[in-house]
Amino acid sequence: xxxxxxxxxxxxxxxxxxxxxxxxxxxxxxxxxxxxxxxxxxxxxxxxxxxxxxxxxxxxxxxxxxxxxxxxxxxxxxxxxxxxxxxxxxxxxxxxxxxxxxxxxxxxxxxxxxxxxxxxxxxxxxxxxxxxxxxxxxxxxxxxxxxxxxxxxxxxxxxxxxxxxxxxxxxxxxxxxxxxxxxxxxxxxxxxxxxxxxxxxxxxxxxxxxxxxxxxxxxxxxxxxxxxxxxxxxxxxxxxxxxxxxxxxxxxxxxxxxxxxxxxxxxxxxxxxxxxxxxxxxxxxxxxxxxxxxxxxxxxxxxxxxxxxxxxxxxxxxxxxxxxxxxxxxxxxxxxxxxxxxxxxxxxxxxxxxxxxxxxxxxxxxxxxxxxxxxxxxxxxxxxxxxxxxxxxxxxxxxxxxxxxxxxxxxxxxxxxxxxxxxxxxxxxxxxxxxxxxxxxxxxxxxxxxxxxxxxxxxxxxxxxxxxxxxxxxxxxxxxxxxxxxxxxxxxxxxxxxxxxxxxxxxxxxxxxxxxxxxxxxxxxxxxxxxxxxxxxxxxxxxxxxxxxxxxxxxxxxxxxxxxxxxxxxxxxxxxxxxxxxxxxxxxxxxxxxxxxxxxxxxxxxxxxxxxxxxxxxxxxxxxxxxxxxxxxxxxxxxxxxxxxxxxxxxxxxxxxxxxxxxxxxxxxxxxxxxxxxxxxxxxxxxxxxxxxxxxxxxxxxxxxxxxxxxx
Numbered sequence: 001x002x003x004x005x006x007x008x009x010x011x012x013x014x015x016x017x018x019x020x021x022x023x024x025x026x027x028x029x030x031x032x033x034x035x036x037x038x039x040x041x042x043x044x045x046x047x048x049x050x051x052x053x054x055x056x057x058x059x060x061x062x063x064x065x066x067x068x069x070x071x072x073x074x075x076x077x078x079x080x081x082x083x084x085x086x087x088x089x090x091x092x093x094x095x096x097x098x099x100x101x102x103x104x105x106x107x108x109x110x111x112x113x114x115x116x117x118x119x120x121x122x123x124x125x126x127x128x129x130x131x132x133x134x135x136x137x138x139x140x141x142x143x144x145x146x147x148x149x150x151x152x153x154x155x156x157x158x159x160x161x162x163x164x165x166x167x168x169x170x171x172x173x174x175x176x177x178x179x180x181x182x183x184x185x186x187x188x189x190x191x192x193x194x195x196x197x198x199x200x201x202x203x204x205x206x207x208x209x210x211x212x213x214x215x216x217x218x219x220x221x222x223x224x225x226x227x228x229x230x231x232x233x234x235x236x237x238x239x240x241x242x243x244x245x246x247x248x249x250x251x252x253x254x255x256x257x258x259x260x261x262x263x264x265x266x267x268x269x270x271x272x273x274x275x276x277x278x279x280x281x282x283x284x285x286x287x288x289x290x291x292x293x294x295x296x297x298x299x300x301x302x303x304x305x306x307x308x309x310x311x312x313x314x315x316x317x318x319x320x321x322x323x324x325x326x327x328x329x330x331x332x333x334x335x336x337x338x339x340x341x342x343x344x345x346x347x348x349x350x351x352x353x354x355x356x357x358x359x360x361x362x363x364x365x366x367x368x369x370x371x372x373x374x375x376x377x378x379x380x381x382x383x384x385x386x387x388x389x390x391x392x393x394x395x396x397x398x399x400x401x402x403x404x405x406x407x408x409x410x411x412x413x414x415x416x417x418x419x420x421x422x423x424x425x426x427x428x429x430x431x432x433x434x435x436x437x438x439x440x441x442x443x444x445x446x447x448x449x450x451x452x453x454x455x456x457x458x459x460x461x462x463x464x465x466x467x468x469x470x471x472x473x474x475x476x477x478x479x480x481x482x483x484x485x486x487x488x489x490x491x492x493x494x495x496x497x498x499x500x501x502x503x504x505x506x507x508x509x510x511x512x513x514x515x516x517x518x519x520x521x522x523x524x525x526x527x528x529x530x531x532x533x534x535x536x537x538x539x540x541x542x543x544x545x546x547x548x549x550x551x552x553x554x555x556x557x558x559x560x561x562x563x564x565x566x567x568x569x570x571x572x573x574x575x576x577x578x579x580x581x582x583x584x585x586x587x588x589x590x591x592x593x594x595x596x597x598x599x600x601x602x603x604x605x606x607x608x609x610x611x612x613x614x615x616x617x618x619x620x621x622x623x624x625x626x627x628x629x630x631x632x633x634x635x636x637x638x639x640x641x642x643x644x645x646x647x648x649x650x651x652x653x654x655x656x657x658x659x660x661x662x663x664x665x666x667x668x669x670x671x672x673x674x675x676x677x678x679x680x681x682x683x684x685x686x687x688x689x690x691x692x693x694x695x696x697x698x699x700x701x702x703x704x705x706x707x708x709x710x711x712x
Contacts, residue, residue, distance in 0.1 A: 411511065
């Protein structure tokens with residue numbers, strides 16, 4: 001993509017306004033906390049301290065809107081306390097230009113590295129640095145700086161207290177994440193009725209897993225319907241795919257396929273019912289036709305082998321989901337579904353516990369994440385370097401220019417900069433456009449009405465309310481509200497608004513241009529890393545497939561954890577690849593190392609590879625089952641070949657799958673010899689060996705398709 005087209009695309013993205021579900025009660029709560037802090041500040045210390053404390057409450061409320069599964073009061077406290085400390089330290093060093101610039105560089109560098117711990121930490125850290133540049137200009141002495149810092153912290157405490165005192169949909173984010181995962185699987189079940197090899201996007205399951213991470217204290221207070229449901233939902237997906245796939249034994253048409261379609265429709269209805277119940281915290285209302293479809297004895301008469309086992313396991317897992325999501329008064333309604341699952345109750349795995357470090361143990365985790373990004377080529381490290389350099393240059397330029405409020409240039413740059421190209425450029429355009437609109441409207445109101453301190457404070461609270469309400473509809477809309485908010489707040493503190501308008505618009509433009517220039521000069525393009533991402537996904541898929549095949553060689557329960565970890569690694573690698581491709585498509589870099597056709601073909605092949613491994617996982621034998629001879633050698637061949645194949649992809653070579661083909665041929669010959677011996681002795685053939693043989697052949701087909709796609 002050319003630079004001109006990239007700029008047009010990012011500008012269009014930045015100015016885009018989306019229709020999103022609004023959260024008016026949460027917005028009102030945040031605005032109420034802001035109003036309370038401003039009122040206390042005005043009553044006790046005057047408009048200047050009130051303006052400073054308002055920034056703390058404003059930023060603490062914004063922090064609680066970030067996508068994080070930690071309790072919202074914790075985010076508000078972290079934001080308020082860190083901003084208060086930053087303001088005090090910044091003011092103390094602010095009289096010494098060199099010392100303050102060094103502090104600013106260090107602060108922004110750490111804020112950039114904070115993205116290693118996740119976007120929530122990165123956004124909070126960057127926002128605190130940006131607002132610190134405003135708040136350090138308000139005090140007039142060290143004692144005043146301490147007071148301002150304390151009032152900023154007070155703003156964070158007030159927002160946290162309001163969240164505790166007036167909770168809105170407690171555990172609502174976790175409920176939504178789990179319900180979305182169940183609803184995605186319900187949709188998947190319905191799509192499988194018409195497309196037996198339909199693909200499934202695992203992102204809802206990944207989001208639900210992150211949402212399920214809780215501390216020991218939170219685990220004791222978590223609602224019962226959020227216990228264990230996600231682990232069961234994870235195991236439903238491969239069972240659904242195995243039941244629908246013709247490769248597992250059900251013909252494309254006929255009575256067996258009709259029965260499978262009925263079971264898939266029933267599964268979709270029951271999963272939707274569980275999702276609605278979990279989302280709202282209500283008892284499950286089971287659809288009677290779906291329960292009847294699971295109870296009918298036709299399943300055993302029509303299905304045999306792997307499809308029958310998949311149908312039985314599906315009934316058991318659905319029973320577990322309903323049991324976790326149900327409320328009082330639904331047990332009789334659920335009895336039929338439970339009866340269909342009683343035969344294999346003993347096969348269920350225990351619910352997975354997904355611990356998360358508490359606040360005191362979080363610091364070593366964040367530091368470790370930052371250290372892992374401290375290497376050449378890391379996009380997070382490059383972002384931290386860009387951020388600190390732009391903040392320092394912007395601050396010095398602001399000091400040199402014959403304008404007041406020079407901090408607005410580095411403030412704008414710090415707020416718009418992100419580790420990737422498209423977000424940085426789109427936010428720069430959106431911030432300038434939104435600031436222009438917001439400052440113009442606010443200035444027009446002030447110049448026309450000449451409001452006093454009280455009305456200005458009220459107008460600032462209204463702007464904050466609109467910002468909280470509309471911030472997820474688009475960055476430009478949010479910045480229009482923020483621009484007006486700052487004008488009203490600084491007007492309350494006594495700033496000359498006639499200068500504020502011109503300076504803020506001009507310096508915001510300058511800060512945005514600095515951010516854009518910094519990425520062009522010191523970029524972190526995702527395009528050159530596409531082959532690395534693709535190799536990582538191939539390696540993860542191969543290890544997942546090998547771990548599943550290993551389970552047939554040693555069907556012990558202790559090995560299930562290896563399959564689980566391999567599956568999670570596969571999902572992470574797949575999402576990293578998809579995000580890299582989406583980012584690369586907006587970058588002005590012509591040489592990808594992969595053509596569009598090659599990227600699409602290899603992606604399809606790896607998705608098929610993971611899908612075949614998932615089908616095998618759905619039929620993993622339970623502990624005590626007869627091992628499949630020779631499966632361990634086949635798993636080892638898969639693991640070694642995909643590791644070498646990933647290295648070949650990174651080195652721009654085409655992987656060779658001859659070792660896997662030879663291992664499969666040797667194993668196939670051994671299996672046929674054993675089957676002949678068993679037939680002579682009158683023993684039935686091993687069903688597990690045939691299942692593994694057929695699916696490993698499909699794995700090999702997917703790997704060979706991958707190599708062909710790489711050359712397209």
